[in-house]
Structure formats: structure tokens, C-alpha cells
Amino acid sequence: MKKNIYLNIYNEYAELIQTGSLEPGTKLPSESELAEQYGTTRETVRKALNLLSQNGYIHKMMGKGSFVLDIGRMNFPITGLISFKEMSEKIGRPTRTIVEQTAQIEAPKDIAYFLQIPTQAPVWEVIRVREIEEERVILDKDYLLPEAVQTMTAEIAAESIYDYVEQTLGLVISYAKKEISVEEATEEDRRLMDLKGLSHVVVVRNFVYLEDTTLFQYTESRHRLDKFQFVDFARRIR
Amino acid sequence: MKKNIYLNIYNEYAELIQTGSLEPGTKLPSESELAEQYGTTRETVRKALNLLSQNGYIHKMMGKGSFVLDIGRMNFPITGLISFKEMSEKIGRPTRTIVEQTAQIEAPKDIAYFLQIPTQAPVWEVIRVREIEEERVILDKDYLLPEAVQTMTAEIAAESIYDYVEQTLGLVISYAKKEISVEEATEEDRRLMDLKGLSHVVVVRNFVYLEDTTLFQYTESRHRLDKFQFVDFARRIR
DNA sequence: GAGTGGTCTAGACCACCCA
């Protein structure tokens, strides 16, 4: 158990802060104290504290110490890399997933472009409607490369594609790029979602990459305007 | 010049990648090589590489090396902490700022709540309309605490509040929390922006904190739907 | 086995903050 001391420290404090056991404003032990407590050195402690700082849990002040922020607790929806399943577990409201489509199709032009493959190359298309509190407010359209994912079923899609890809297939999702914009609702949007007459939808385009930097999934998450929220924590680089 | 070797390395490579001098897929020198090149040690080089990785410039692969990504170049609008002035310089399209209001007012209930001050406490209210390619597409409403910012004029608002606060007043902006949602357009939105009949606007609420963790500014940036875009880079924590 | 990145150690010096 000598490995990843810094991750242990990070996880322990992230937990303490997220559950509210450590109130905002609380001063953390100094780096030297923490080093002694965990039987390690300052550099290792600093790795943990920097992670906490980047993720909005604490703030470090020169000459003063590290302090708990009241921001890290509000972690939610679409920030970072998180699946709908993980999200719905966090927000704790009744959700349901309806799988509309799970099939291998010939990539249409726009999808081929996004995935950087030839038009009409085979791709998995998974279309899912997400219901929150009995309203169909999100339409998720996933496109996956058959080279990386040989099998895809409605059962898998009903659960979590992330879980399947990471746990069953053993692929490692590494990073993603997300683009958020607002676009006119399509006929498909109107058919599959409860749009309540709203003319536009929020479109979140997600490009997911594996550890070997290959792009393997493109996801288009279409949200009803009034049910969309995104929160971001930013730290000034200096 | 012994200070911040790792920032020098970071900046040099960020520049090389952003300008395209290093093409996507290029392998960087190994950490040991870089350490030798810069006359430093591996830990210091690793700080630089981790920064590059977090910001989407490179990807590190165990046992293989570090490789240039083609994502870091697309840096744009609202990600991170960046002012409209910095942004407009990046996108290189003709922009103009129209200052509608610069005055000290008594905080209305919602603003007081956001800034965590008593209702009717004095705050600076700055209202600016942003024109991009001769269309009024963004309405920025800024509220600043008089304790931190004693003076505010239309001239300052026409330039950059960030520059004024950081360079003239010497305050250090440290981090911010951003919330993005879509809301119905108000009468004020319709009056000040060219909404083209669109019924909703994208609202970006920005809570800006100083280095001593005091909240000193609340900004509401209201965007016309079709001109809004947000890009995010996310890395899976493991 | 050679090369790579991931983690860690045990020091060091500095700039900053506060009493």
C-alpha cells in the first residue's frame, strides 16, 4: 500500500469537504504537518493539495495556509467527464433512460466528419432519451467506432456505455472535448422530446478520446433549454 | 533568472504548439532529455508537462512519451478566466463595447443574494452591450463591491474592468465559478440587444473571487442564443 | 534490456505573512 499516497490524501480531503465535515473557511494543516501525519514528504502532500485546489475544493494562500472553499461541493451535471448514470446518481431525482436505437449504420456526412472517418464507414448509432421527473428533456445520440467497440446492445445502452467500455472492454477513456451551443430544434428533437413548444435546444457535442489518443466516440447531447445547466470552476493561470 | 523554470518550459511549448510549429502527433523529447536541455531536473520538467497536459496541449503515455494534441490550439471564448477584451483580441472579429450604465446603486434583492451582501447595500452597476460584427449580441451586467473598487467610470468600463482591477488597483483575481443556463429574455434584453425575435437568452453567471477568497464581483453575461458557444477540455481523473 | 513516464524522498533556499 505504498502507492499513490497523494491520491489517498486527495480522496480523503475531497470526501471530507464534499460531505461538509470540513466547513468552508476551515484551515487545513500545513504542508509539513500533513507530510508528517501521512508519513511522507512535502512534495507528495503538495501534489494532493494542488489537485484539491484545481478542482475547487481548497484555496492556497502564500504565507497563510490552505483553506476550504464552499464551491467544491456543488459538483454536478455536465462538468468534466461524467456519464448520465453517474450524474443521475448525484442529483438524486427520478430518472429513466429510453433506448430508441442501437444499430450499426453507415456514417452520414456530418458524423463522419466529426469522427474523422470516411462517409458511409460503419459506426454504432445509439439514440437514448433521458427522462427526468417524467419529462423527456435530453436526447443523447452516441456514435462509436466498431474498431474499438465490437458489440453494442440495447441492454448495454440502457445501463451505461461508459461502464461497459471501461469495465467490460477494458478501454481507457482519457480526455474529451466539449462544445456547447444552442441550435434550432430538429423534427427528431420534437418527436422524441417533450419540447413544450420551445424552438431551440442546447447542443453539447462531446469528442471522447482513448488513452492512445484515438477518437472513439462522438456524442451529441441535446437538452431542452429550460432544463439545461452547466457549471464550471476556473482558476487564473499565473 | 532562476525562477519558474517550469513556467518557462510550459510557455515555450504552449507557444510552439499553438502556432503549429509542433504538429499534432509529434513526440516531445523525453523528460530526462528536457531536464538536461534546460539544465534542471525531471521533477521540474514534469511540472511543465503536467500543465501542458491539463490544458490540452499534450498527452502523456506511459512507457512511450509525450505527444502533441491538436486540441490545445482551439482556445477560445468563455473557457477559463478571460475578459471580453482578451477574447475579442483572440477571435479577431470587429467588436465594439457600448457602455449603458456606470453607477453606484442600492443592490436589488437578487444581486444582493448573489454577492452575499444585505439588500440595498451599495454596489457598482456596470451595464455594457457588446457588438460583434455590428450586431448587439451580448449584454454584460457587472456588479462590483465598493469596498474593493472605490472608483468606476464609463471610461474604465469601455476598456477592461479586469485590466483596471488587476493593473491599476493591484487586486489579484484568483478564481471564478461560472454557471450557464438558458432563460427567457427580459424586456431589458430586448431593448438593448438585437434579439431578432428569439425568446430566450443564454445566461452566464460569473462569481469572481480575489486571492483572499473574498467574492468581489458578480457578472451576468447574457448572450443571444445563436451567437453563443462554449468549449471545454476535460481530463479523466485517475 | 533499454527507454519511458509515475511516484517518492530528504533535503535546500526563497518570498510572503503575521505577530
Place this chain on the structure above:
DNA sequence: GGGTGGTCTAGACCACTCT
């Protein structure tokens, strides 16, 4: 001046990848 965080050094061992 004592405590704090910021940076850096010169090593070490490990896990992984490639050939």
C-alpha cells in the same frame, strides 16, 4: 523571526512499452 507555501535538486525504485 517563525510559520507558511513556492520552487528546485539529485537521487531512487517502480510499471509500462517496445523490440
